[in-house]
Amino acid sequence: MKIGRRGVLAGGALALGGAGAYALTRGSGGEPSVQEEGAPTAVEDDRAAGLAARFAPDLYFDARERWFPTDPLRYASDRDGDLVVGGFDALDGYTADVRDGGPPAPTVYYRVVEYPDDPLVVVQYWVYSAFDQFTTNFHWHDWELLQTFVDTDADRAVCHAASAHSRAVPNNEYLDPDAERAAVLSELGSHSSALGLNATRDRFERLPLDDS
Structure with a gap:
């Protein structure tokens, strides 16, 4: 089943909230539809740990970063x-x-939920930094979120979504990714998460680069 962007993101909003009145089901034409049905359920511990390990993102930080993920x-x-x-x-x-x-206790929290009678599973990764030290809006307790949506029928990731910190632009989403593990480029100081979508996973490339 092909899972479309609207269906994936509807599920993501529910997973983020942790409770709600919707679940994804298959609609006409094979696309999932949103129906009132109740909250998703947490995946049992061993399976959740396996999914979280399999789809765990690669996190890349600026050379001048001071506030790394910790416990x-x-x-x-x-x-x-x-x-x-x-x-x-x-x-x-x-x-x-x-x-x-050096940076103590590198830590990533995860949460995995699934939907009744639907192959979609959402794997959430939460990272905590003690401080946000950006040019504006300094604050304590900086949490960032990455979500990977998995089609368990196809046994593959169908979307990565990261927190981009902009009201003008939605959280960056990568639908039908080639890589099942997301590359996350963390902004210096603020930790705003952008998805690395290029052949060079640890940096932005505005224009294609040759092999040299």
Whole structure:
């Protein structure tokens, strides 16, 4: 079954929200349609781990990047019985860890959901940086998201979607990708995620380059 862009992205919006009133089903002409049916369900642990490992993206960072993906729980503290990661705690703790030995605890979180009676599975990857240090909008606790949509009937990725940080342009989507593992180019400081779609996966190429 060919899964079209509208159907894939409708599923993505639901997966991102974690709960909702829609699921993908096959419509006329083989294209999925959106029908009211309930939330998607989480894929069982072993299968989810296998899918997450198989489709895990390659992340590329600028040579001057300071704030790499890490585990925020390293910097958590108890506040009146609640586990809290404070902005200054994460910033100071991460900076001290880098000073002592380089970027600590590289971490990518994942979540995998599927839809009743439909081959579409969505694999989400979440990465956390302690700080967003861009030219504008400095802030703590920077989360970025990549989603890979998998057609389990065809046993292949049918779409990669990354967070691009622009209200004028939708999140960049790569439908029917050649590579099942996405290449993600992380913007310096802000970590806005662009998809590497060229033959050279770790950089942008505005024009084709020869083999030399």
